[in-house]
Amino acid sequence: MTLSTVQPGSDDDGAVIPPGAGGSGPPVRHPASFRDPGGFVFLRDGILYRQVNHVFRAEWKSVVETGLLRRWQDDGRYIGHDDVEVGLAADPKIAYAVLRPKPVGFVSYPYEWTFGELRDAALLTLDLQDDAQRHGFTLRDASAYNIQFDSGRPVLIDSLSVAPLERDAPWAAYRQFCQHFIAPLALMAHRDVRCGLMLRDHADGIPLDLASALLPGRTYLSPGLAAHIHLHARSQRRLSNATPVPRHTPSLGATRRAALIDSLRRTVQGLRWNPDRTEWADYDRQTSYSDEGARAKESIVGTMLRDTDGSVVWDLGANIGRFSAIAARLGRRVVAWDSDPGASERHYRALRKAGEARILPLVQDITNPSPGLGWGGAARAAFVDRSNADVVLALALVHHLAIGKNVPLDSVASLFARLAPRAIVEFVPKEDPMVGRMLASRRDIFADYTRNGFERAFEARYRILERQPIQDSTRMLYRLERR
Amino acid sequence: MVRPARQRQLAAARATGGDSVMAPLAYIDPGAGSLFVQAVIATVLVVPFFLRSRIRAGLGKIRQHLPAGRRRA
Numbered sequence: 001m002t003l004s005t006v007q008p009g010s011d012d013d014g015a016v017i018p019p020g021a022g023g024s025g026p027p028v029r030h031p032a033s034f035r036d037p038g039g040f041v042f043l044r045d046g047i048l049y050r051q052v053n054h055v056f057r058a059e060w061k062s063v064v065e066t067g068l069l070r071r072w073q074d075d076g077r078y079i080g081h082d083d084v085e086v087g088l089a090a091d092p093k094i095a096y097a098v099l100r101p102k103p104v105g106f107v108s109y110p111y112e113w114t115f116g117e118l119r120d121a122a123l124l125t126l127d128l129q130d131d132a133q134r135h136g137f138t139l140r141d142a143s144a145y146n147i148q149f150d151s152g153r154p155v156l157i158d159s160l161s162v163a164p165l166e167r168d169a170p171w172a173a174y175r176q177f178c179q180h181f182i183a184p185l186a187l188m189a190h191r192d193v194r195c196g197l198m199l200r201d202h203a204d205g206i207p208l209d210l211a212s213a214l215l216p217g218r219t220y221l222s223p224g225l226a227a228h229i230h231l232h233a234r235s236q237r238r239l240s241n242a243t244p245v246p247r248h249t250p251s252l253g254a255t256r257r258a259a260l261i262d263s264l265r266r267t268v269q270g271l272r273w274n275p276d277r278t279e280w281a282d283y284d285r286q287t288s289y290s291d292e293g294a295r296a297k298e299s300i301v302g303t304m305l306r307d308t309d310g311s312v313v314w315d316l317g318a319n320i321g322r323f324s325a326i327a328a329r330l331g332r333r334v335v336a337w338d339s340d341p342g343a344s345e346r347h348y349r350a351l352r353k354a355g356e357a358r359i360l361p362l363v364q365d366i367t368n369p370s371p372g373l374g375w376g377g378a379a380r381a382a383f384v385d386r387s388n389a390d391v392v393l394a395l396a397l398v399h400h401l402a403i404g405k406n407v408p409l410d411s412v413a414s415l416f417a418r419l420a421p422r423a424i425v426e427f428v429p430k431e432d433p434m435v436g437r438m439l440a441s442r443r444d445i446f447a448d449y450t451r452n453g454f455e456r457a458f459e460a461r462y463r464i465l466e467r468q469p470i471q472d473s474t475r476m477l478y479r480l481e482r483r
Numbered sequence: 484m485v486r487p488a489r490q491r492q493l494a495a496a497r498a499t500g501g502d503s504v505m506a507p508l509a510y511i512d513p514g515a516g517s518l519f520v521q522a523v524i525a526t527v528l529v530v531p532f533f534l535r536s537r538i539r540a541g542l543g544k545i546r547q548h549l550p551a552g553r554r555r556a
Contacts (some may be wrong), residue, residue, distance in 0.1 A: 236516035
């Protein structure tokens with residue numbers, strides 16, 4: 001894998017610098033790293049750096065002197081960085097310092113996180129703000145894009161988020177926190193978990209007036225949601241139209257600031273969602289295999305993974321991660337994608353409980369994957385542009401794409417080949433009861449959906465290294481290498 | 484909490500039209516309505532928060548004085 005494509009990127013987020021950019025030659029400033037005058041990120045010789053500008057010198061010195069970031073790094077709440085030569089700056093005229101952030105295994109975005117991941121990222125942000133406040137500092141922003149998942153847990157990636165707290169100043173990032181975390185979590189918990197995808201359309205979080213309008217009336221009875229969403233939205237509406245524009249900043253003492261963070265924490269902790277009711281959340285319990293067939297499949301997948309080089313596996317259609325676990329046991333790092341938020345949430349909860357850090361479950365419909373978003377479509381990289389996979393694992397998936405979504409087999413092969421040089425793919429024929437169920441209510445227009453058709457489509461892009469029938473079923477597993 | 488140099492910087496920011504004590508640091512718009520409502524919410528919450536904190540601290544002290552065998556894990 002290439003680390004250059006997977007490191008934290010812009011001034012407030014985990015943007016990805018396109019592969020090849022800044023490989024050699026002059027430094028390349030990330031096109032989305034423009035918001036914060038305090039600094040920006042850039043790529044030089046394939047390595048990601050963060051420049052701290054002179055204008056932020058006093059604040060940065062205070063942060064360094066207090067040792068706050070070092071302590072957060074030691075307890076795993078901050079990704080960490082090395083101080084490097086200021087001569088490496090991309091814009092030396094305004095540079096005060098240059099940092100080299102520790103790379104993140106894989107950059108993911110809030111609209112790809114499960115409910116639990118977004119909730120844990122929110123709680124981390126509040127923990128950091130609480131800790132910062134106690135030491136006379138504050139988070140200047142509270143963007144969900146400042147958080148990434150590294151080794152199974154959320155971490156802060158934006159070194160320049162922390163700054164000294166002005167006496168009695170309110171939290172400037174309060175609105176941003178509510179839009180990035182409280183609003184989507186409340187909608188996911190009280191309306192529909194798929195509302196998390198609204199973060200794709202709203203770059204700076206879900207507008208509070210929209211969240212207030214969409215949330216059911218009973219949320220007015222929740223003190224936290226009534227205050228941080230409904231009252232907040234009303235206050236924004238009133239004061240945005242106020243004339244003259246209010247110039248006075250209300251003051252907030254230490255106890256009131258702590259009370260606000262405590263209330264936000266209680267609100268987030270009070271938001272819960274039961275993942276057992278989505279379409280595929282209990283797929284593992286209604287599998288089409290006999291016990292013997294399931295054991296045989298696990299054994300073949302394990303052997304094929306052992307025979308396949310590469311350290312990063314993308315498990316597409318991972319469900320609750322039965323096969324991701326096999327890859328992780330072999331020492332591979334796994335990004336486990338599934339379109340079902342319930343299955344991914346169950347997977348995430350199981351991993352947290354087990355302390356498994358090598359697998360990152362994420363929600364993604366690969367028939368409509370995350371596009372490039374933000375300014376110039378470059379601030380958040382598209383799903384396909386972020387691939388760091390050495391191996392694609394696509395088990396019991398192709399029939400859902402080919403028959404469930406009418407995607408031609410050669411398009412499926414083309415996407416897999418774009419994502420990784422090697423693949424382990426399961427073909428499920430029409431004789432299988434699962435495919436039979438899928439075709440029961442529709443006309444079979446899939447003449448090419450045969451084993452021969454599958455091999456023809458995949459051989460155009462891959463060499464077939466191995467075929468293994470799964471015992472006690474009509475299914476077949478293929479080990480493939482890109483041509 | 485705020486160093487003298489910073490105080491001077493803040494005063495300069497105000498003198499040159501900065502409208503808030505956060506202006507030199509903040510690069511996101513906090514929103515007038517959000518600043519107002521957080522002050523209101525925090526004011527309402529501060530009393531129960533303060534009482535809860537005191538009760539929690541008091542219980543902590545009582546637990547410290549209990550014999551080791553009677554303390555809850």
